[in-house]
Amino acid sequence: DAGVIQSPRHEVTEMGQEVTLRCKPISGHDYLFWYRQTMMRGLELLIYFNNNVPIDDSGMPEDRFSAKMPNASFSTLKIQPSEPRDSAVYFCASTTTVYTYNEQFFGPGTRLTVL
Amino acid sequence: RKEVEQDPGPFNVPEGATVAFNCTYSNSASQSFFWYRQDCRKEPKLLMSVYSSGNEDGRFTAQLNRASQYISLLIRDSKLSDSATYLCVVTQEGGSYIPTFGRGTSLIVHP
Numbered sequence: 001d002a003g004v005i006q007s008p009r010h011e012v013t014e015m016g017q018e019v020t021l022r023c024k025p026i027s028g029h030d031y032l033f034w035y036r037q038t039m040m041r042g043l044e045l046l047i048y049f050n051n052n053v054p055i056d057d058s059g060m061p062e063d064r065f066s067a068k069m070p071n072a073s074f075s076t077l078k079i080q081p082s083e084p085r086d087s088a089v090y091f092c093a094s095t096t097t098v099y100t101y102n103e104q105f106f107g108p109g110t111r112l113t114v115l
Numbered sequence: 116r117k118e119v120e121q122d123p124g125p126f127n128v129p130e131g132a133t134v135a136f137n138c139t140y141s142n143s144a145s146q147s148f149f150w151y152r153q154d155c156r157k158e159p160k161l162l163m164s165v166y167s168s169g170n171e172d173g174r175f176t177a178q179l180n181r182a183s184q185y186i187s188l189l190i191r192d193s194k195l196s197d198s199a200t201y202l203c204v205v206t207q208e209g210g211s212y213i214p215t216f217g218r219g220t221s222l223i224v225h226p
Contacts, residue, residue, distance in 0.1 A: 033214075042218035043159070043202065056213060091158055098206070101147055101166070104214070106158035 004107035006092050012113045018080040021110045023092030024073055029105070031098055034067055034077050035091040037109075043091070049075065082114045118142055119205050121217035128224055132193045136220045138203030139185045148179055148186050149204040153219065159202055162188075193224045 005024040013019055025032045033048040047057040052069045060067070064083070069075040079086055089111050093104040121138045128134050140148075148165035163170060165177040165186045176189040186205075190197055203217035 043216040045213060045215075058213075101149075101164045103161040106160070108158055 004092055004094055004105050006090075006107035006110050008110060009108060010111045010113075012115065013082055014115050015083055016081040017114075018078065019082045019086075019112060019114075021077040021079075021090050021092075021112070023075045023077070023107060025075070025092070025094030026105055027073065029094035029096050030072075031095045032069060032075050033093040033095075033104065034075070035093065035106075036088045037091060038088045046077070079112075082112075084114045087112055087114050118215045119203055119217040121201075121203050121220045123218055123220060125221035125223050128193055128222070130193055130195060130224055130226055132224075133189065133191045134193055134222065135187055135189045136201055136203075136222075137185050137187050138205075138217050138220075139183075140203075140205045140215075141184070142205070142207065142215075143184065144207055145184075145205045147206040149206075150177055150186075150188050151202040151204055151216075153200045153202055155199075159216075162201070190222075193222075195224050195226065198222055198224045 007022045030051050034046040035043050037043045046059045047067045048055055049069045065079055067077045089109045091106050091109045093106040095102050095104045118141045126134055150162040151159040152162040153159040163172050163177050165179045167179055169178045174191045178187045200219040200221050202219045204214050206214040
């Protein structure tokens with residue numbers, strides 16, 4: 001298995017532009033997570049899906065952020081409009097279940113820089 | 116107060132040393148505990164789960180103390196390749212599942 005796939009790996013954009021991050025989870029994994037990591041705040045959970053349905057989006061910072069999972073093999077995280085404080089590494093992770101000791105598998109991350 | 120707290124370090128130790136990290140959590144309802152390892156500019160990867168009975172994997176030993184609400188990670192005979200950031204993860208099961216990550220503890224093993 002190729003593992004969790006994220007694209008792009010790096011994104012540099014200007015303030016006010018729309019940014020779309022993409023994630024393909026591991027096949028057969030029912031849960032998908034979006035995280036953001038910064039030096040100041042560490043790794044924060046933004047939203048997670050179960051069987052393509054958003055379960056908890058309480059970590060989404062504000063309305064500028066939105067996430068979708070149209071099918072079991074694809075999810076997007078969109079920021080519109082982007083701001084410099086959104087600069088961070090965004091990770092996607094997937095797992096089979098959350099009700100036992102179960103490993104989350106992380107993608108390589110998207111390093112976002114908003115100028 | 117952050118729910119999961121770790122000493123950020125860095126812990127700077129020579130090869131062969133034994134080093135221990137602690138992680139405290141504030142939610143007594145927490146049920147699952149993990150240590151993840153994150154190399155520089157890489158994604159986190161599971162190092163080991165932490166069970167109530169404690170567990171050991173080679174040079175790594177993890178312990179859970181529910182009464183005092185902390186978990187620990189002990190690394191014996193440190194190797195250069197152990198240099199990384201170690202993230203403590205605590206989750207609640209049932210209802211809304213939200214894994215909470217600590218900020219991580221940086222370990223540098225030098226020759």
